Amino acid sequence: MNAQITRLFGVIVVLFALLIVWTTRWTVLDATALNNNPLNSRTLIAELKIKRGRILAANGEVLAKSVRKSGGEWGRAYPQGSLYAQTVGYWTGENGNAAGLEVSANKYLSVIQGGLNSVFGPLGGNQQVGDDVYTTLDPKAQQVARQELAGRAGSVVALDPRTGAVLAMYSNPTYNPNHPNAPCSNACQLTRATQGLYPPGSTFKIVTTTAAINTGKYNPNSIINGNSPLTVSGVPLENDLNQSFGPITFTKALTYSVNTVFAQVAQNVGRKTMTTYMKRFGFYSKPPIDLPSNELTASRPFDPNGKAYPPGSPNEDIGRIGFGQGGLLATPLQMAMVAAAVANGGTLMKPYLTDKVVNLEGQTVTTVQPTVYSHVMTQTTASEITQMMRDVVDEGTGTPAQLGNDIPFAGKTGTASIGPAGADETVPWFIGFAPANDPKVAVAVNIEKTVGGYGGQVAAPIAKDVVQTLLDEGK
Amino acid sequence: MFIQRENVLSNVSLTYGAIFLGLCLIAHICIRMTLPHADPYIFPLVALLASFGIVMVYRIDSTLARQQAQWFVLGLILFVLTIIFARDYRKLERYRYIIVAISLVLLVLPRVPGLGAQVNGAYLEIKVPGGLSFQPTEFSKIGLVIFLASYLRDTRQVMVLGARRVLGVTLPPLKHFGPVLVIWGLAMVALVLLSDIGSSLMFYGALLSMLYVATGRLSFVVIGLAAFALGTWFLGTHIPHVHARFEDWQHPFDPKLYNSALGTYQLANGLFAQAAGGFFGQGFGQAIITIPGTHSYLIPEAQTDMIYAVITNELGLFGAVAVLMAYLLFVFRGFKAATLSRDSFSTLLATGLSAVFALQVFVIVGGVTRVIPLTGVTLPFISYGGASIVANFVLVALLLLVSDRARRPGGR
Numbered sequence: 001m002n003a004q005i006t007r008l009f010g011v012i013v014v015l016f017a018l019l020i021v022w023t024t025r026w027t028v029l030d031a032t033a034l035n036n037n038p039l040n041s042r043t044l045i046a047e048l049k050i051k052r053g054r055i056l057a058a059n060g061e062v063l064a065k066s067v068r069k070s071g072g073e074w075g076r077a078y079p080q081g082s083l084y085a086q087t088v089g090y091w092t093g094e095n096g097n098a099a100g101l102e103v104s105a106n107k108y109l110s111v112i113q114g115g116l117n118s119v120f121g122p123l124g125g126n127q128q129v130g131d132d133v134y135t136t137l138d139p140k141a142q143q144v145a146r147q148e149l150a151g152r153a154g155s156v157v158a159l160d161p162r163t164g165a166v167l168a169m170y171s172n173p174t175y176n177p178n179h180p181n182a183p184c185s186n187a188c189q190l191t192r193a194t195q196g197l198y199p200p201g202s203t204f205k206i207v208t209t210t211a212a213i214n215t216g217k218y219n220p221n222s223i224i225n226g227n228s229p230l231t232v233s234g235v236p237l238e239n240d241l242n243q244s245f246g247p248i249t250f251t252k253a254l255t256y257s258v259n260t261v262f263a264q265v266a267q268n269v270g271r272k273t274m275t276t277y278m279k280r281f282g283f284y285s286k287p288p289i290d291l292p293s294n295e296l297t298a299s300r301p302f303d304p305n306g307k308a309y310p311p312g313s314p315n316e317d318i319g320r321i322g323f324g325q326g327g328l329l330a331t332p333l334q335m336a337m338v339a340a341a342v343a344n345g346g347t348l349m350k351p352y353l354t355d356k357v358v359n360l361e362g363q364t365v366t367t368v369q370p371t372v373y374s375h376v377m378t379q380t381t382a383s384e385i386t387q388m389m390r391d392v393v394d395e396g397t398g399t400p401a402q403l404g405n406d407i408p409f410a411g412k413t414g415t416a417s418i419g420p421a422g423a424d425e426t427v428p429w430f431i432g433f434a435p436a437n438d439p440k441v442a443v444a445v446n447i448e449k450t451v452g453g454y455g456g457q458v459a460a461p462i463a464k465d466v467v468q469t470l471l472d473e474g475k
Numbered sequence: 476m477f478i479q480r481e482n483v484l485s486n487v488s489l490t491y492g493a494i495f496l497g498l499c500l501i502a503h504i505c506i507r508m509t510l511p512h513a514d515p516y517i518f519p520l521v522a523l524l525a526s527f528g529i530v531m532v533y534r535i536d537s538t539l540a541r542q543q544a545q546w547f548v549l550g551l552i553l554f555v556l557t558i559i560f561a562r563d564y565r566k567l568e569r570y571r572y573i574i575v576a577i578s579l580v581l582l583v584l585p586r587v588p589g590l591g592a593q594v595n596g597a598y599l600e601i602k603v604p605g606g607l608s609f610q611p612t613e614f615s616k617i618g619l620v621i622f623l624a625s626y627l628r629d630t631r632q633v634m635v636l637g638a639r640r641v642l643g644v645t646l647p648p649l650k651h652f653g654p655v656l657v658i659w660g661l662a663m664v665a666l667v668l669l670s671d672i673g674s675s676l677m678f679y680g681a682l683l684s685m686l687y688v689a690t691g692r693l694s695f696v697v698i699g700l701a702a703f704a705l706g707t708w709f710l711g712t713h714i715p716h717v718h719a720r721f722e723d724w725q726h727p728f729d730p731k732l733y734n735s736a737l738g739t740y741q742l743a744n745g746l747f748a749q750a751a752g753g754f755f756g757q758g759f760g761q762a763i764i765t766i767p768g769t770h771s772y773l774i775p776e777a778q779t780d781m782i783y784a785v786i787t788n789e790l791g792l793f794g795a796v797a798v799l800m801a802y803l804l805f806v807f808r809g810f811k812a813a814t815l816s817r818d819s820f821s822t823l824l825a826t827g828l829s830a831v832f833a834l835q836v837f838v839i840v841g842g843v844t845r846v847i848p849l850t851g852v853t854l855p856f857i858s859y860g861g862a863s864i865v866a867n868f869v870l871v872a873l874l875l876l877v878s879d880r881a882r883r884p885g886g887r
Contacts, residue, residue, distance in 0.1 A: 001822050002814045004688040008826070009810045012833045016803050019837065020796055022844035026749040027792040034750035039733055042747045042773065045763050 048073045048093045052109045053130035055088050055101055057139045058167075058355060063088045064102065064177075076102070082174040083142055086191045087135065087166070087291070087353055090177035097180070099189070101353060103292040105133045108357045108366070131365055132358045136160075141168035144469045148462040153186065153448035155193045155332035158466055160475065161340035161433055161442040163370035164349030166289070167470055169193050169333070194287050195297040197329035198446055201416030201455065202257045202397075203429045204324030206338050209254060209385055211269045211277040214377040218265060220251045220384050230260040232319035237263055240415075254388045255396035257413065259323045266322020274321070275312040280376040281341060281348065284311050287333045288373055289351045299330035324414060336444035337373075339431040342385050342410070343439035346377035386410050390436050393460075401430060401460035403468055408436035411463065413455035414446075424452045430459035434467050441470045491533050491540065495526045495547060502551055506875060509558060513879035514812055520805045521856060521871050525864070527798070528857030531786060534760055535778045539859050546861040550868035557872035564876045565820060568625040578618030579661065581611035610853065612674055613866035616835070617873070620681060620827035627689040628819040635690050663706045672707065672720060673838040673850025677831060679703055684830035685823055688813075724848035741775045742849050745784035748774055749795075749844070756791030778859040780851050783843045798857070799840070806833040812878035825877045828870050 026034065035043055051074050055064035063084045066074040076091045078084070089100015102109065109130045138158075145156035149172050158168040171192035175184050190196060212218040226245030229236040239245070239259050245252070253261035266274055278284065278300075286296040301309045301316045304327065309316045320326030333351065341348035350373045357366040377385075389410035392398040397413040411432025419425030428450055433442040443466055445459040499522030506518055529547060533540035561567065567574065627634075637648035663675070683699045711721050719737065726732055727739040727746065734740070751757060762785050764777045774781050787795040809829030816822040835852055842849035853863040 001688050001691070001819070001826075004691050005810050005814050005822070005826055008684050008688060008830065009807065012806055012830070012837075013803065015833070015837045015841075016799055018846055019799055019840045019844060022841070022846050023749065023787060023795050023799075024792055026746050026844060027752050027787060027795070028754065031750040031753060034747055037728060037743075037747065039728060039730065039743055040747045040750075041766070042744075042751050042763060045766065045773070046751070046757075 044093065047110050050074065050110045050128040050130055052076065052091070053111075053132040053357075055105070055109070056132060056134050057084075057137050057142075058135065059139060060134075061139050063135070063137075064091075076177075078177040080139075081178065082176050083146060083170070084137065085174045085177045085189075086171050086193060087137060087169050088177065089292075090180040092180060099180070099295065100191075100291060101133065101135065104290050105354055105357075108133050108354075111359075129360050131360070134355045134358065135353050136165035136167060136355045137169070137353065138167045138470060138473055138475065140473055141466055141469050142170050144168075144466050145170040145462075146172075148465050149447075153192075154446050154459075155196060155444075156462060156466055157193050157332045157336040157444045158470060159336050159340045159349075159351055159442045161343035161349065161439050164340070164351045164373070165355065165370070166351050166353050167441065167475060168466060169353075171196070171332075191291065191295040192448075193332045194289060194291055195295055196331055196448075197297060197299070198332075198427045198429075198448070199328060199416035199418065200299075200324040200330040200335055201414030201427065201429055202259075202262075202324055203335050203338070203412050203414035203431045203444070203455070204328060204330070205254060205257065205262050205322070206342060206385065206389070206412050206431070207277060207281055207283075208262050208266050208269070208274070208322045209250070209388065210281075210342070210377050210381065211273055212250070212265050213384055214277070214381040215269065215273055217269055218250050220249065220388055222250045223247045224250060224253060224261045224264060226253060226258045226261050228260050230263060232263045232267070233317045237319070251388045251391055254412070255391045257323075257392075257397050262323040263319035267319045271312050271314070271316070271318045274318060277376070279311070280374045282334055282337050282373065283330070287331060287337070287351065289333065290354050297331060299328075299334040301326065301328045303327060324416060332444045332446050335429065335431045335446075336442055339411075339433050339444060340442035341374075341376045342382050342389065343433035343442045344382075345379045346375060346382040348373045348376050386436055389432065393432065397454070397456040398430065398432070398460050400456055401432060401464045403434060403464060403471075407434055407471065409434040409464070409467070410436040410439075411460065413460060415453070415455045418449065426450055426453050428453045428455040428458035430455050430463040432463060432467075434471065440475050441467050443467050489530060491529055491544070495529055495544070496522065498548070498551065499526065502554070505555065506558070510875055510879035512882040512884070513875040514808050514882070516808045517805065517812075517871060517875060517878065520801055520808070521868075524798075524801055524805075524856040528782075528854075531782060531857060532778050532859045535764060535782075535785065535859075539778055542861070543859050543864065546864045549861075550865040553865055554868040554872045557869050558876065561873070561876060564824070564873060565818075567621050568628075568820060571622045571625040574618045575622035578615040578622070581618070582615045582661075584611050610860060610862040613853070613860075613862040614869075616678065616681070616831050617828070617866060617870055619678060620685070620831055621824065621873075623682060623685050624820055624823035624827050627685055627823055631689040631819065634695075635692065663710065671850050671852075672717065672848050673842060673852050676703075676847070676850075677834045677838050677852065680834040681827055681831035684834075685827045688826045689819075689823055720848045720850070724845065727845065741781065742843075742845065744774050745781050745843050745849075746845065748781075748784045748788040752788040752791045752795075754791050755793050756787070756789045759789050762788040776851075779853055780839065780849070780858070781843060782854055782858050783840050786857075799836075802833070802836045802855075806830075808878075809874050812874060812881055815881040816877060817881060821877045821881060825874060825881075828874050832867070832870060 051066045054062055056062055063080055064076055064078050067077045069075045087100055089102040091098040091102035111130045141158060145168050153172050155171040156168060160167055173186050173188040175188040226248045228239040228242050228244045237260060245258050283299045286298050301321055303309055317326035321328045337348060350371045352368055354368050356364050359365050389412055390408055393401050393409045393411045398411045401409050401411050403409050409432055411430060414429030416427040418427055427446055429446045431444045433439040443463045445463045447458050450458055503518050506513060529540060529543055532543050683696050687696045710717050712718060723732055723739045723742060727743045732738040733743055764774050766773050774784060777785050786798060806829050809825055813822045813825035816825060832855060835855055838850060839852045839854050841847040853860045855867045
């Protein structure tokens with residue numbers, strides 16, 4: 001009978017081998033899929049036991065921290081309240097109930113220790129602590145942005161054009177991340193800077209100008225007919241106050257924001273080239289910033305029914321798109337990126353909020369390296385456009401943005417029409433960068449809705465104060 | 476760095492383990508004195524598993540661990556009593572029909588109204604006054620193995636000699652094969668009555684193992700397996716609750732099944748727990764068993780059916796394989812005792828006990844790891860469960876008795 005017993009043991013060994021194979025399957029081979037299974041609440045519960053790292057401003061001010069709750073779990077507190085709600089976001093520990101950097105920087109904030117350390121760690125009394133995330137945000141600029149918006153719905157975005165670091169990002173209305181589930185009106189949890197879509201109006205003329213000059217079709221001194229009205233796509237187009245400028249230079253057309261000129265330029269440059277340049281500036285893609293994907297929206301033209309046109313669609317009104325209307329919608333961050341690209345000699349850097357990750361021992365674990373998003377235009381084009389934008393602030397529509405102390409400011413105003421015809425509702429805009437001869441800050445400001453407000457009067461002063469603050473901070 | 480309260484508790488649970496390791500050491504010394512020739516590996520392996528088990532149960536629920544500790548002591552007492560009173564275990568043969576009768580009664584006891592309790596759709600437990608529950612099947616498995624060892628010892632020769640070939644297949648004589656068919660029938664009835672695929676697989680697997688070892692005829696095993704497969708298929712497609720178990724097994728992540736009562740919540744969360752374990756686990760005492768802030772279980776039946784998932788979660792693939800290896804080593808020593816035995820009854824008894832033990836491990840671990848449908852048998856010596864601990868100690872006592880006789884110099 002012994003031969004049979006040996007064979008029987010062989011069968012038992014095979015059965016046990018099956019158990020080991022299957023255990024390996026769940027613990028190793030399929031582990032990632034199981035951990036990400038929507039039915040699996042384990043990872044989320046485990047995170048409650050981790051003391052998440054803090055989120056800090058560039059100067060070390062605490063924006064989010066962990067506080068102990070009953071039962072050995074941790075909750076979150078936001079000492080700055082609503083000031084950073086749209087960037088830092090919130091975290092509740094419930095599935096899908098979180099936003100902002102709390103989501104996108106989660107892998108740093110909730111480092112789950114694994115490997116051999118986990119076998120011996122817990123008996124030694126280690127508690128799990130996540131890493132701290134330092135952001136690029138400047139608290140002073142944030143406060144100034146809030147103060148200058150003065151309760152009006154709108155956004156302020158400031159970037160360092162040389163790196164893409166986000167120096168300030170604030171929108172109204174906002175919410176208190178300490179009570180994220182509290183009811184609020186006017187879509188207060190919408191991250192307007194990255195997902196609010198507005199017609200960019202004349203600020204978009206920078207994109208048209210870039211396409212025109214970088215392709216060699218125009219130069220700043222090209223003479224163009226500035227008469228009003230002009231028929232565009234079969235519909236008459238008038239300049240502001242139906243003013244006719246006669247033949248004027250391209251520079252003058254930008255300085256005084258002559259719509260009829262830019263409609264002609266955009267039509268001449270053509271749909272295909274315009275689309276190419278828009279893509280280089282970041283249009284048609286979600287903003288490449290480190291925020292959760294569901295808080296980002298791509299800027300692009302939409303048809304009258306609100307459906308996005310495919311890139312370069314023959315149905316879009318390229319003439320009106322040329323001066324930022326015609327169904328074109330853009331986020332404030334997108335327009336800040338337009339200014340930043342010109343400021344950085346034609347090279348657009350990827351915007352980012354996470355500066356570095358520091359562990360419990362104070363060692364820097366990760367430092368975010370600036371990365372190039374695209375090469376939009378040549379350096380020559382960039383400096384020509386910079387000069388044109390300086391004229392806007394020096395003598396054109398953007399004079400209220402002038403900084404003191406002879407610091408040159410290059411900018412562009414925008415006053416986009418919204419609402420029913422004749423209602424005179426506008427979105428005032430201002431985008432720009434300073435110092436124009438050595439750009440350190442690029443900015444975009446808009447106000448969601450005014451009646452008859454102009455970009456130069458309403459948005460430019462806000463941009464001026466935010467830029468002044470950042471320059472004073474030594475940025 | 477400070478030591479958290481939970482970690483103090485887990486240190487206490489280690490102390491628990493140490494005390495029981497000490498008890499086992501005393502028992503081991505007793506065995507060396509009373510059964511000097513018995514296999515020296517079997518008891519230490521059992522002690523290791525049982526002490527590990529009590530630490531795990533303590534870590535899950537300290538109240539249950541105290542009960543388990545009492546069962547553990549009772550098991551050790553029964554273990555010693557078995558060694559003393561069944562010293563000549565071959566006398567058990569005389570009572571084989573009584574033993575099998577009691578075993579069968581125990582098997583169906585959970586189905587008796589007012590006595591049985593339905594757990595997760597299966598009838599495996601009886602309620603004992605005092606709020607305890609008891610799985611009588613744990614004892615049935617030993618009784619059935621004793622009966623079969625004795626019965627097959629008598630009939631194995633005739634089964635082989637009287638076999639006929641029908642259509643190229645060797646069939647055993649019906650007269651002697653009858654009781655084997657009866658057990659097949661009982662396994663099927665158990666499957667329906669107790670609605671437990673795992674238990675019937677365990678019993679029937681042990682039967683086939685012993686039949687094969689006794690006769691050496693692979694054809695009997697093939698026929699037996701075919702009959703079992705046919706029966707399972709029929710019942711799986713015609714009995715709703717057995718069918719439901721198969722469905723759960725096939726589609727553990729189906730959201731509808733996951734959210735339904737007696738659905739796949741337990742199985743799926745067991746798999747999630749294992750996935751979180753990875754290679755080395757999340758660390759001892761770190762498994763999340765209840766949903767924080769509530770009393771609802773993330774791993775239902777963590778202390779019994781799902782304990783393997785908890786082990787894998789805390790100690791990883793590494794720890795789980797170590798536990799499986801300890802079981803395999805135990806089974807190996809059991810089979811070793813069987814091969815060394817000098818009479819057929821002893822050989823078959825040791826084979827049967829080892830096989831049924833191995834199959835029990837396979838059934839529950841296979842259920843938790845989704846090799847087979849999940850059923851409610853215990854992980855021997857590790858799971859919480861009075862009957863399981865006590866019965867398995869008796870099983871070990873019998874194995875040691877067989878081993879001692881087999882290895883005694885000069886025989887007799």
